[in-house]
Amino acid sequence: MVLLPLLLLGIGWIAFAIPTADDAVNNQVATISYADGADLTRLVPEAGNRTKVTTDQIPVQVREAVLAAEDRTFYSNPGFDLSGILRAAWSQLQGGVGGGSTITQQYVKNALVGDQVSLWRKYKELIVSLKVSQEKSKDEILTDYLNTIYFGRGAYGIQSASQAYFGKDVGQLTPAEGALLAGVIQSPSRWDPAIDPQKAVQRWGFVMDGMVSQGWLSPSQRDAATFPATQQRKPMSSGSFGDSRGHLVTAVKSELDSLGITDQEFAQGGLQITTTIDADQQDRAVASAQKALAGQPDNLRSSVVAIDPKTGAITAYYGGDNGVGLDYAQVKKQPGSTFKPFVVLAALMHDPPIGLGTVFDGKEETGLRNADGADCDRCDIKQAMTLSNNVIFTKLAAKVGPDAVASAARAAGITSPLTNPDARLALGNKEVSPLELASAYATIAGGGVWHAPHLVSKVVTSDGRVLYQAPDSGGERRFPEQVARNVVEAMSGVAPADGLTIGRPVAGKTGTVQSRFEGQNNDAWFSGFTPDLATTVWVGTDMNSPIKTSSGTPIEGATMPGKVWQNFMQQATADEPASQQSFGTFRPIGTPPSDLPPNAPEQASASAAPSSSAPPSASVEATPVDPAAPSALPQPGSGAVPTTEPEPPRRNADPGQGRSPTTPQRTTTTAPPPAQDCSLRPCG
CATH class of the missing domain: 1.10.3810.10 (Biosynthetic peptidoglycan transglycosylase-like)
Incomplete structure (x- = not known):
């Protein structure tokens, strides 16, 4: 012994x-690598450290x-x-x-x-x-x-x-x-x-x-003795983290912390961290945003987040050029009309389902107005989505119940509080981050299966132990595949109408948030996807000031953000055959949209065809009414459970302050008259 x-x-x-x-x-020394193993950065304690x-x-x-x-x-x-x-x-x-x-x-x-x-x-x-x-x-x-x-x-x-x-x-x-x-x-x-x-x-x-x-x-x-004052924290290495990579490294460290891997382990464990970031896609996202902002007013900021709908892997993450400043991929802003797909999602899951062909009167009313060119006497839901008709979506949100809309958004992947929602939630009056929106759209693109958005795929210690491996799971089904395909169909006309096609089927939505002053916009979004990639682009400012180009033109969802999205997605999907990026057969739920034969059991979507004659985007989409005014809208009846978390402070002025909300009109399921074609933007 x-x-x-x-x-x-x-x-x-x-x-x-x-x-x-x-x-x-x-x-x-810790290393952070791209998905293919190439070094993204090494956290080396250099001479200065x-x-x-x-x-x-x-x-x-x-x-x-x-x-x-x-x-x-x-x-x-x-x-x-x-x-x-x-x-x-x-x-x-x-x-x-x-x-x-x-x-x-x-x-x-x-x-x-x-x-x-x-x-x-x-x-x-x-x-x-x-x-x-x-x-x-x-x-x-x-x-x-x-x-x-x-x-x-x-x-x-x-x-x-x-x-x-x-x-x-x-x-x-x-x-x-x-x-x-x-x-x-x-x-x-x-x-x-x-x-x-x-x-x-x-x-x-x-x-x-x-x-x-x-x-x-x-x-x-x-x-x-008294507790000593310390200096403000600084980035670990200004040379390595002062640019756009700083946000990516910070987000990776935050995710490691959520996985139980502390900052100390990160700094002392010699960890080898493999991310989900595709090096080429990352370069394209950064270049697309920087190209759009070049020569524009200095106060403009942007973010780009791309997610694989099949896994939840974040393949590109751009939160701005100042790596030690605000990370705009996670800053919360009002999303405007990019929230309208969640209204459709709630409508399709309503009892009974409200199909894309349900027709509404979309003319402006007291307290509710549309963007220029978005009026519509009688439009179905798909046509209203293409036009971004505010009146119709506010009525639809009231019909299914604002709590149902909030629940649908949370089911898709929105994690921000959507407390005390009303029908104006359809117009994006609650704040979310670009990362959340990309995740929620990825769930729709993925057929209703949610995958947790993540940046870290694997963590290995210096002695070869695997501390963490991202689960290779099938995700979590949040709503039926047919429901998701109907939401896709509702969104399929937006990109062609705005001239944002990429040569393959896409579904997307613009979002423009207006300030209290007529003709001035605070935030602009474009979020859209193919079956293999969901990408959200945001453009705004730090102070929620009006966003304009160098020529003084107000920025809208279909302009600068849309062009960034289009430029990035064209490159990101260039190597994938279009035949492999089909959304599959469209089987209508409830009333089919008016561009289909009545009572058609199924029909493939024709939305993939690019529209070369698409008119320009409507200017401002989100025009919510006074949140303090007593609501005359129907009370929620969906049984959805609202969140009890406190609502974040409003960052954007409410352009409809002082107006009374409208009482919704009765809906009908008859087809619109042939003389009124609302499938293109100059409707009404």
Whole structure:
């Protein structure tokens, strides 16, 4: 029994080398790659992120603060906690984790072993810790540790951390500042005061009290100390993350955090992260947006998000050019008429279903107006979608119930609160993000099957362990395939009418949000899809100011966003045969649209044919009425359960303030008269 431990000790002593401080940092480098494995970026602690210092350059009380936080018996223990190792080993044998670590063990783990939870790691950690303790002094071990440990904010080592948090060299740190840095070591993503001030203060107090208990700080010094102010957080590497890639990296890190992979693991685990981003599509998305904004007013911003409907994989993600500013792929704005497909979705699932051929009076009424050219005496739902007739969709939303519309949007993939909806939800008066809208449209494109939108496909540690693999699931059916195909049919005339064809079948919708001032728009959208790719484009500003081109023309959904969408989608789908991008046979639910023979059991859609004579887009689509006015609309009757989350603040002015909502008209299912053809935009 004695020979076996000695034999294992001897083998390990010979086999395992003592790591250097550089080994400790190099093993922590994280790589983020495109879907094909090509490097997107490497989070390397460059010279600006790590500067080695000597023991005497680190104030004594700063060193003591670290010991108070991490290992108060450092100078007296043998470099490892045998009881802790045994407890951890036993826990792992029982299927758990655990076991504390000395500073020597932490250094060894970061430098050589990695963070694998296994008996092998504990064995290796024990042997190397013994060797380090035998061959290096305590001061050398502590200094190596302080030169390699990750402090958050992209800072490896105490000198880099001192600059990142306080803008000064380590030699100028006060005991209170040293205690703050010592406190964040264990979990920078939790105890950075810029992330959670309350937890940071609690942790700082724990370290300061520990210094007093060890005699390293007097009670009077502790009483006089105040929590130190820190600098504003900066990007880890301005050269690498200041451009559009910054938003992508931040979104990846956020998703890792949601998967339980912390910022600290990201920075210290040597992780190899494979994303779902297609390198070519990403380049095209960025180039399309940048080309559209070139030479335009400086206040214009844009975002592009593309999602594979079959998997939920985000294949392109552009949140703007300033990688440390707002990520416009996730900023929430009113979506305007891009919400109208969810009204159709709710109508098709109504009892009884309301089919695309249901006819409404679409003329303007008190409190409701249409965009120029969108009036229609008698239009069916598909024609109203092509025209983007506000009156008809507000009536339809009232008929099926606003809660049903909200439920349909949530079923498709909208996650923002849609609290207390009314019929104006059809006009997009609740805020959503471009990422949400792309996901919801992808569900429609995918035949009613929702896949969680995601950027991370795989995460592997430096020692080859797979921490995470995106599930290869069939998704979650949210509504029937025939219902989804009918929604597609309703949307199929929009892109041809706006001259936004791409040479293959597409379904889409424009969205333009008007300010309180006539003729001024705040946000413009185009969202559309093929069966294989759903893409949303947004154009707006930071301050919700009017969006105009350099010539002063108001920007609408079919103009700048539509052109960005068209340019990107033409390139993204160029290599796919059009025959493989069919939406399949259209089988009407309820009343078929008027461009089909009456009572036709099924007919393939003719919407794929490009329209070379399509008239220009109507100007403004979303014109909601006063939210404070008492509603005369029918109450919801669908049984849908409204969300109870608080509604986000309104960012856009309501152009209809002071108007009373209209009472909806009775609908009819008779076909429109032949003389009134509303399938093209100059209707009414």
